[in-house]
Amino acid sequence: MSRAGTIRLLFVVLCVGALEAACRGGLISPQFVIPPSVMAAHLWQLLIDGTITADIVETLSNVLMAVILAVSVGFVCGAVLHSLPRLRRAVDPFLATYYAVPFFAFYPLLIVIFGLNALPIVTIGFLFGVVAMIISTINGLDRIPPVLLKTASVLGMGPVRTALMIKLPSAAPHLFTGTKLAIAYSFIGVIAAEFIMSSSGLGYSIAYAFNSFDNRTMYALMLFIILLVTLINAVLYMWEQAIMQRRGS
Amino acid sequence: MAASVVKMSADRSVSTPMLHAEMTGVTRIYAAKGKTPGVHALGPVDLALRQGEFFSVVGPSGCGKSTLLDVLAGLSSPTEGKVVFEGAPVTGSVPPGIGVVFQENAAFPWLSVKDNIAFGLRREGTDPAEVERRVGYALGFMGLEDFAAAYPSQLSGGMRQRVCIARTLVMQPRLILLDEPFGALDAQTRLLMGDELLKLWRETGATVMLITHALDEAAMLSDRIAVMSARPGRIMEELETGWPKERDSRIASEDHFGQITSRLWKRLREESIKATARGGA
Amino acid sequence: MRQILDSLLLVLALALVWQGLYWLAGDLALASPAQTFARAAELLATPSFWRHASETFLALGYALLIAVTAGMGIGLALGMHRLSGEVAEPVLVSLYSLPKITLYPVILLLFGLGISAKIALGVIHGIIPIIIFSMGAVRAIAPVYFKTARVLRLSRGQLVRTVIVPAAIPELVSGLRVGFSLTLLGVLIGEMFASQRGLGYLVMKSIGTLDVPTMMAVIVMLALVAVLISSLLLYLDHRLHRRAL
Incomplete structure (x- = not known):
């Protein structure tokens, strides 16, 4: 492991240890925060007896739906905007300020429109992820070195083959970044939507546990989400490193 | 390893010149780090700069x-050996009296030409009237009067490099080090900048x-030229013009x-062929 | 000029889509653009609306102040110290993609109901991207600037004040833009659950009473203000980036 990695691990262990000590030593009241070891033990219990399996499956399938929609729609929209410069210039200011609009505020509206089911949740996740993908797609297509496109036409490649064999691989790092952001944003959107107003899913379960003063379940679920996010990030990071290493950058 | 010394003219030996x-x-060896192996980049090198001379170093990339x-400027420390400037050892920091011009565009884009040139003086707390006087002189000397209020992004590469030279000049360095200062410029601009550099050298009396x-650049500008070998760089030959x-x-049109x-x-050709045979450039 | 016209055309098209949706979904789900703007105009004339709005923007102001000063300070420091930056980066990225709304119970336990909980939620949303951008800004500074600073023998303080901060400003503004959006989001989330005041609370209350026009009017006004501020920052952002080469 690298030096930074070792220090990071030590740092995290130290923080968790300090929290554990503070909780055990009575510095922090159990009504407020419970010791990390109790969180972990309770999470393990919940995972084994299957109490939260349905919620996990539901949340993850919502995230998956939202990510698939965000990445595919985002890619198509990005490619279309890139090929229509006039439309793109008109849309540009909206894309750039998109994330300033507080979307959660629209969520209740979506419930009124779609009803209280998975659709408004997936929609919020999608709305959060899609623009990151659009922007990354446009960036990737913008940054294809012109000499590669010239090479393609010198070799007599048609538009379809140019797109598949030159444009797509060349823009791949940006598309990857877009996908990464879309996953993170969709996840945030889905959990938040479940938290605000829903009757199932991880976000809902946290809110429910909070409202019924069930600190152990609440913290166990939070720990689960933190571990899940860290795991997803680590996998994406390693994948990205592998791609970057091959490209020598 | 002693470098051979070649004189390209009749010996006009005067009294021994003062060492600057x-x-x-x-030597400079970069330690291995993770997967990247260590690199022996330089040396061992012996080098003596004489007071007031124009010295060039050429070598393969x-x-x-x-x-x-x-290492000479004190921007990085040697792995072995020692560096002395004006009788005092150079260790870990740039001693006063040394100015450096880099190849990269080092003009600060957030400052006007004039403020760029005055930058170093103001940080030293020089009297404003004196700053004004020296900056005015440098602007004139480098032909930048009309651009005093302009920003670097509005200038050509050659003009930007003039700004960097002027910024060094106002500090009144006694030793000026230039690291491929014209490397990013076109051939005509290089020639003109070479003339400016000679003028500056004569006027300031600096080393x-x-x-x-660029061999022609070294040949035209220098009193002495050192030829370096491929990595690890050593001085193979010193040549007096x-x-x-x-x-x-x-x-440049003379036979000499x-x-x-x-x-x-x-x-250099011999050296490049050797380097290629070893799997270099 | 044509570009602005095109953008306006796009706004018009969106309004038409909105009107179409209204005809499709009906009064219970949606208010038409005309109803929404009429309601917005009414709201703007009532003092209680301004009390809610000022509460929101006060919380936003405090949250931004904390997120920006602390975020830039931490980010610049991490950018200057290579090892600390390497240690912190993956942690920051994980925190960035963490749904911070799940931390809301902890915030509530810590700060109780009221403006401080909203500010805290705003800060935890906004500070991470500001740190990440500031750190990246320092790392992206051309090494030759640092060399120049050493040749001119600047002190550490001079280096930060006269080289690092000016060189990083374009990126710092980009970070501020992202940080602003997320801070606003955090404050509104806080208001939707942990408050009896503010525009977020107003939205939640109008949902409770099925007052669709009020809900939409508040959302649209919030979106307009957010887009306006973000556009200003974007304009500044573009100008600063054009200056640098």
């Missing part, structure tokens, strides 16, 4: 020329060390100029 800066047995300059890969102090780019460049090219 000196490197003895200097990647031979450690810039490392040599960094100048120029790092370059014997040019008169009053000179400019027109000397051709003799100097062909001599330099002969040594």
